[in-house]
Amino acid sequence: MSEFKFACPVCGQHITADSKTSGGQIECPTCFQKIVVPQAPASKDTKLILAASQVGKPRPSSTDAGSQLEPLRTASPHGSLLATIAFLVILCAAGAALFVFRDRIFKAVRAPAPAGTDALPQPAVPIALNTNYPIPTNITWTLDLTNAAFPETVAAGSVHGSGFLCERAILRGGLFSLSQGKSWPWDLAIALNLFARQGEELSGKTLQVDPDRTRVPSVVLRWKDAGQQPVTETISSGYALKLVFGEVTNGHIPGRIYICLPDPAKSFVAGTFDAEIRKPTPPKTAPPKLPKPKG
Numbered sequence: 001m002s003e004f005k006f007a008c009p010v011c012g013q014h015i016t017a018d019s020k021t022s023g024g025q026i027e028c029p030t031c032f033q034k035i036v037v038p039q040a041p042a043s044k045d046t047k048l049i050l051a052a053s054q055v056g057k058p059r060p061s062s063t064d065a066g067s068q069l070e071p072l073r074t075a076s077p078h079g080s081l082l083a084t085i086a087f088l089v090i091l092c093a094a095g096a097a098l099f100v101f102r103d104r105i106f107k108a109v110r111a112p113a114p115a116g117t118d119a120l121p122q123p124a125v126p127i128a129l130n131t132n133y134p135i136p137t138n139i140t141w142t143l144d145l146t147n148a149a150f151p152e153t154v155a156a157g158s159v160h161g162s163g164f165l166c167e168r169a170i171l172r173g174g175l176f177s178l179s180q181g182k183s184w185p186w187d188l189a190i191a192l193n194l195f196a197r198q199g200e201e202l203s204g205k206t207l208q209v210d211p212d213r214t215r216v217p218s219v220v221l222r223w224k225d226a227g228q229q230p231v232t233e234t235i236s237s238g239y240a241l242k243l244v245f246g247e248v249t250n251g252h253i254p255g256r257i258y259i260c261l262p263d264p265a266k267s268f269v270a271g272t273f274d275a276e277i278r279k280p281t282p283p284k285t286a287p288p289k290l291p292k293p294k295g
Contacts, residue, residue, distance in 0.1 A: 002018070002019050002040065003016055003017065003018055003019070004016070004017065004019060004040045004041055005017075006037065006038050006051060006052050007051050007052065008028045008030065008031060008033070008035055008052060009035060009051055009052055009053055009054050010028065010031045010033045010035070010054060011028065011030050011031040011033075013028055013029065013030040013031070015028065015029070015052075017037050019040035021037045022037050022038065022039045022040050023036065023037060023039070024036070024037050025037070025055055033054060033055075034054070034055040035052040035053065035054055035055060036052055036053045036054075036055060037052060038051065038052050038053070129162065129180075129181075129187045129188070129224075130181055130182055130187055131165075131167075131180070131187075132162075132163065133156065133163035133164065133165040133180070134163045135157070135158045135162075135163040135164075136151075136156050136157060136158075136163075138151060139151065139156075139157060139268060139270045141260050141266050141268045142240070142260060143211045143238075143239070143240040143260055143262070144240070145208065145210065145240050145242055145258070148240070148242055148258045148270075149258075150242075150244075150256040150257075150258055150270060150271065150272070151270055151271045151272075152271075152272065153271050153272065154166055154271050154272060154273070155169075155178055155257055155269050155270065155271035155272060155273050156269065156270070156271055157267065157268040157269035157270055157271075158265065158266070158267055158268055158269075159180075159188040159189070159190060159221055159222075159223060159265075159267050159269070160188070160221060160223040160233075160263070160265050160267060161265040161267075162188060162223065164180055164188045164190075164269060165180055166178040166179070166180065166269070166271070166273055167179065167180050167181065168180075168276075169273040169274060169275035169276065170275060170276050170278060171199040171202070171253055171275040171276070171277050171278070172199065172277075172278040172279070172280050172281065173196065173197055173198060173199060173279075173280025173281075174193060174194040174195060174196035174197060174199075174280075175191060175192075175193055175194070175280075176191065176192045176194055176202075176243075176275065177189055177190070177191035177192075178190050178191075178257070178269060178273060179222075185222070185224065185230035186222060187223070187224060188222065188223050189220075189221075189222035189223075190219065190220070190221055190222070190259070190267070190269055191219070191220045191222070192217050192218075192219055192220075192241075192243070193217050193218050193220075194207070194217050195217065197280070198280070199248075199253065199275075199277040199278070200248055200277065202245045202253065203245060203246075203247055203248045203253060204245060204246070204247055205245050206242075206243070206244045206245070207241065207242075207243040208241065208242050208243075209239065209240065209241040209242075210240060211237075211238050211239060211240055211262075213237075214237065216236070216237060216239075216241075218234055218235065218236045219234070219235045219236075219239060219241075219259070219261060220232055220233070220234050220235075221233045221234075221235070221261070221263065221267055233263060235261050235262065235263060238262045239259065239260060239261045239262055240258075240259065240260045241257075241258070241259045241260075242257070242258045242259075243255065243256075243257050243258075243259075244256045244257075248277065251276065251277050252274055252275065252276055252277065253274075253275050253277055254272070254273070254274050254275075255272070255273055255274075255275065256271070256272050256273070257269060257270065257271065257272075257273060258270045
């Protein structure tokens with residue numbers, strides 16, 4: 001009696017059997033499938049492990065198993081080259097289209113959101129001023145003059161959203177202006193067209209304007225845009241003003257001002273000033289017409 005080994009055709013478990021059991025049926029100890037014990041090898045020294053067959057199924061041969069495998073297909077070098085060329089052509093076309101339509105694409109990205117959407121408002125472009133002053137926090141914007149108080153400091157406030165400090169005050173006829181800047185056009189300014197022909201007429205006078213009052217002096221706000229070009233906004237009503245002039249001395253008139261405007265930026269100016277009185281600009285008149293020569 002001699003023993004040999006074979007493999008289960010279902011799970012591959014190696015099983016040892018006696019040569020007398022060849023052709024008989026046993027149960028695999030691992031997968032519990034019924035298998036047919038193969039014929040014992042003729043040589044006792046063989047190192048091959050035989051394969052059994054499952055009960056009811058023929059034993060597969062090596063030639064049958066090999067015939068079920070298809071040969072591997074290698075990629076064609078010609079096909080890979082064509083795919084690479086096509087990819088490069090598409091990539092170049094996309095780059096060319098991006099270059100041609102770059103202005104439209106960037107313009108669409110920079111375009112502001114349409115009105116009525118929930119997009120956040122775009123911040124205002126900062127304006128380069130000769131001198132930047134902070135917006136004072138001790139002055140409250142209000143159109144109610146009942147509790148309006150004059151700060152005992154130089155007139156300051158906010159003009160079109162920028163901090164304002166009066167660096168020059170001028171009274172030219174009925175035009176009273178407070179400005180900030182070294183030269184014309186001013187960085188920031190606020191001007192009132194008062195009902196007067198000469199600045200001296202306003203000596204010791206007080207002017208108060210409530211928001212509901214009609215026939216009031218017009219107010220002009222001045223500032224510069226991002227291109228350093230002068231911009232003006234005229235406000236003819238709806239503002240609150242309290243303006244007190246002192247006595248004229250040596251071509252100057254002191255005073256105090258408190259003004260709050262209903263513009264979108266809620267501009268305001270409050271404090272003291274010492275205005276220089278200048279002669280009003282004479283009105284422009286047409287040159288006299290010369291008589292036509294006779295004959």
